[in-house]
Every structure is written in C-alpha cells, then in structure tokens.
Amino acid sequence: DVKVTQSSRYLVKRTGEKVFLECVQDMDHENMFWYRQDPGLGLRLIYFSYDVKMKEKGDIPEGYSVSREKKERFSLILESASTNQTSMYLCAIQGQETQYFGPGTRLLVL
Amino acid sequence: QKEVEQNSGPLSVPEGAIASLNCTYSDRGSQSFFWYRQYSGKSPELIMFIYSNGDKEDGRFTAQLNKASQYVSLLIRDSQPSDSATYLCAVNPNQAGTALIFGKGTTLSVSS
Numbered sequence: 001d002v003k004v005t006q007s008s009r010y011l012v013k014r015t016g017e018k019v020f021l022e023c024v025q026d027m028d029h030e031n032m033f034w035y036r037q038d039p040g041l042g043l044r045l046i047y048f049s050y051d052v053k054m055k056e057k058g059d060i061p062e063g064y065s066v067s068r069e070k071k072e073r074f075s076l077i078l079e080s081a082s083t084n085q086t087s088m089y090l091c092a093i094q095g096q097e098t099q100y101f102g103p104g105t106r107l108l109v110l
Numbered sequence: 111q112k113e114v115e116q117n118s119g120p121l122s123v124p125e126g127a128i129a130s131l132n133c134t135y136s137d138r139g140s141q142s143f144f145w146y147r148q149y150s151g152k153s154p155e156l157i158m159f160i161y162s163n164g165d166k167e168d169g170r171f172t173a174q175l176n177k178a179s180q181y182v183s184l185l186i187r188d189s190q191p192s193d194s195a196t197y198l199c200a201v202n203p204n205q206a207g208t209a210l211i212f213g214k215g216t217t218l219s220v221s222s
Contacts, residue, residue, distance in 0.1 A: 033209055040118075042214030043154075043198070058209065090153055098144045098200070099210055101153040 002027055002095050004102035012108045019078040021105050023091030031094035032074040034058075034066065036087040037104075043090070049074055081109045112137040114201050116213035125222045129186040133199030133213055136180070143175055143182045144210065146198040154198055158184060189220045 007022035023032065033048040035058075045058030047066040055066050063085060067075040078085055086109045091102040113136045123129045131145075142161050146154035160166045160173040160182070172185040182201075186193055199213040 040214070043212045045209050048209055097159055098142075098156055098202070100156065104153045106151075 002029075002093065002100040004091060004093055004100055006089075006091055006102040006105050008105050009103060010106050010108075012110065013078075013081050014110055015082060017078075017081045017109075019081050019107070019109075021076040021078075021089055021091075021107070023074045023076070023102055025072050025074075025093045027093070027095075028071065029093040029095060030071070032068070033092040033094070033099065034064075034074070034076045035090045035092065036060070036085075037090055038087050046076065081107075083109050085109050112201075112203055112211050114199055114211050114213040116197075116199050116216045118214060119217040120219050121216055122219045122221065123189050125189060125191060125220055127189050127220075129189045129193065129218055129220070131184040131186075131197050131199075131216050131218065133182045133184075134180055135182070135199075135201045135211070137201065137203050137211075138177075138180060140180075140201045140203055142202040143173070144200040144202075145171075145173060145182075145184045146200060146212075148196045148198060148215065150195075186218075189218075191220050191222050194218055194220050 003026040034046045035043045049055045049068045065077045089105045092099040115134045145158040148154040158173040160175045166173045170187045174183045196215040196217045198215045200210040
C-alpha cells in the first residue's frame with residue numbers, strides 16, 4: 001500500500017509567519033504534488049515535483065514555494081502567511097495508476 | 111484550458127437506490143479516468159479507474175466511459191448512507207510530468 005504522510009493534521013498560524021508543511025512518502029515515487037482545497041473551488045494545484053530539486057508551478061503558485069531535497073520528502077512553504085491561505089492542504093504522489101493523497105493539513109491563518 | 115465538469119449537487123437518493131454521478135471532460139486526448147470519494151474533512155481516496163470505452167464493475171460501483179462523447183459516469187447500486195460523500199472525477203491529460211485534472215466534485219447524500 002502506498003503511504004503518504006503529512007507533518008500536521010491541524011495548524012494555526014498568525015499573519016506574516018513563515019509556515020512549513022511537509023509531505024513524506026514511503027515508496028520511491030518520483031512525482032509529488034501539493035494542492036489546496038476550498039469549498040466551491042475544488043482541488044487546485046499549487047506546485048509539483050517530478051524529481052529531487054525539480055519543481056513546476058501549478059495553477060496557483062503565488063505566495064508559495066516548495067523544496068525537494070530528498071526523493072521521499074516534498075515541502076510546501078508559505079513565505080508570509082496571509083488569511084486567504086486558510087485552507088485544506090493536500091499532498092499527493094503519483095503511483096502506478098493514479099495519484100494517492102496524504103491525510104491533509106487544515107491550516108488556519110489568523 | 112483543459113477542464114473537467116461535474117454537477118456540484120447535492121444529489122439526494124434514498125437508501126437502496128442507484129446513484130448516478132456524471133462527468134464531462136474537454137481534452138479529447140485523455141486516456142485514463144478516475145473516481146475519488148472524499149468524506150467530509152478527509153482526503154480523497156481512489157475508488158475506480160477506467161481506461162477503455164464501456165463499463166467497468168467493482169462491487170456496487172460501475173464506471174462508464176464514452177470517449178466519443180467525452181463522458182464518464184459512476185453508478186452506485188444499492189446506495190448506503192455510508193456512501194454519502196463528495197465524489198471527484200479526475201482525468202489524466204496524458205502528458206508526461208503533468209498532474210491529473212480534477213472536477214470540483216458532486217456531493218451525494220443517501221437517506222435512510
């Protein structure tokens with residue numbers, strides 16, 4: 001079974017703070033993805049990575065950056081958190097058939 | 111822009127009925143299609159995938175694909191209250207290094 005873990009299930013941060021969300025996979029999958037999900041807007045792709053140190057912008061990269069120093073770990077960074085980044089953040093990996101999601105991190109920015 | 115469209119719902123069916131969820135996609139070159147189920151507050155989980163025209167059955171679930179009409183559907187037979195969730199349709203645009211394209215999901219409510 002594919003296993004994807006995320007560092008936190010719930011997170012509360014203040015406006016302006018730097019926020020790190022981490023995603024770890026237990027298999028040797030190359031492609032990893034970060035999404036955010038908001039009511040009525042569905043899943044929106046922020047960034048993805050297809051190899052170590054490689055990254056591609058998704059549909060809504062503004063205000064975010066990513067880091068992939070090791071194959072199993074893909075981090076999403078909010079450089080200066082804002083209230084409009086309050087959301088559910090989902091990490092996914094590309095398995096053999098399709099994408100598999102981690103449990104998600106619900107982030108509240110006050 | 112490649113798109114995947116779903117009715118947002120909610121779709122309400124009584125327990126034991128057949129629930130029919132529909133999805134259309136814009137990219138005619140798409141080759142693989144997926145249905146995810148997402149319970150409130152949880153992450154999406156894969157329940158079905160289909161590559162070829164026609165039907166694919168797995169227990170109470172049947173996925174149907176019509177590439178000519180660019181249409182994918184999911185039928186849930188003998189619907190149960192535990193099937194109440196949001197169902198996401200996803201399409202692989204069949205380009206290396208790209209992500210799936212997701213619809214916004216259809217909310218299904220099964221009443222007992």
